[in-house]
Amino acid sequence: TALSSQVAEELSESVVIARGMAHGLSPVGLELHGLKDALEDVARFVSRTYEVSCSVECEDVHEYLTVGAQELVFRIAQELAVNAGKHSKPRSINLSVRPEEGQVILRVIHDGVPFDDTVGGKRAGMGLYLMRQRLRTLFATMHRQVDDGNPKISIATVRIPSKKSRVS
Numbered sequence: 027t028a029l030s031s032q033v034a035e036e037l038s039e040s041v042v043i044a045r046g047m048a049h050g051l052s053p054v055g056l057e058l059h060g061l062k063d064a065l066e067d068v069a070r071f072v073s074r075t076y077e078v079s080c081s082v083e084c085e086d087v088h089e090y091l092t093v094g095a096q097e098l099v100f101r102i103a104q105e106l107a108v109n110a111g112k113h114s115k116p117r118s119i120n121l122s123v124r125p126e127e128g129q130v131i132l133r134v135i136h137d138g139v140p141f142d143d144t145v146g147g148k149r150a151g152m153g154l155y156l157m158r159q160r161l162r163t164l165f166a167t168m169h170r171q172v173d174d175g176n177p178k179i180s181i182a183t184v185r186i187p188s189k190k191s192r193v194s
Contacts, residue, residue: 056093056096056097056100057093060086060088060096061084061087061096061099061100061123062082062084062086062123064100065082065084065100065103065121065123066082068080068082068100068103068104068107068108068121069081069082069107069119069121071108072107072108072110072111072119075111076111076112078111078116078117078118078119079117079118079119080107080111080118080119080120080121081118081119081120081121082120082121082122083120083121083122083123083124084121084122084123084124085123085124085125087099087123087124087125087130089125090125090129090130090188090189091130091186091188091189092189095164095186095189098160098163098164099123099130099132099164099184099186101156101157101160102132102157102160102161102166102168102184103121103123103132103134105153105154105156105157106121106134106157106182107119107121107134108153109141109153109154110134110136110138110141110180113138113139113141114136114138114139114140114141114180115138115139116136116137116138117137117138118136118137119134119135119136120133120134120135120136121133121134122135125188128187128188129185129186129187129188130185130186130188131183131184131185131186132183132184132186133181133182133183133184134181134182135179135180135181135182136179136180137179137180138180139180140172140180141170141180141182161184164186164187165186165187166184166185166186166187167184167185168182168183168184168185169182169183169185170182170183171183
């Protein structure tokens with residue numbers, strides 16, 4: 027019947043989303059496949075879940091960041107992208123990672139409502155708290171801005187010192 031077909035389709039879709047979430051909890055193969063593949067998984071999840079175009083530009087940063095640091099960068103990017111998809115209602119999101127002047131730069135850019143770290147008058151949740159912890163662990167800084175030329179573009183820039191510039 028039509029109802030059973032619809033239920034089967036929705037269950038199948040739920041399984042895909044659940045697998046995506048589980049993979050996001052533990053990015054299998056970050057060491058083997060790299061940060062770019064892990065970020066592309068996030069982009070696919072965000073695209074499907076929030077019906078938004080999500081793209082990735084990621085240069086090789088293994089020379090600059092340990093695998094552990096790359097996982098923290100992944101988690102920060104994941105939190106920023108999911109929050110943008112969930113709360114900002116953008117049409118597009120771009121995740122980019124590249125080395126620049128002894129640092130690694132993570133940028134998450136979207137064309138949705140600018141970020142507000144309170145939701146419904148309440149302080150931000152556990153995800154943002156954990157993201158701040160990860161930033162501290164990496165000795166990273168994050169700056170949020172709205173593009174002056176286009177007030178509908180929000181940019182979060184994270185600057186992570188290279189493993190070469192940090193004291194062990």
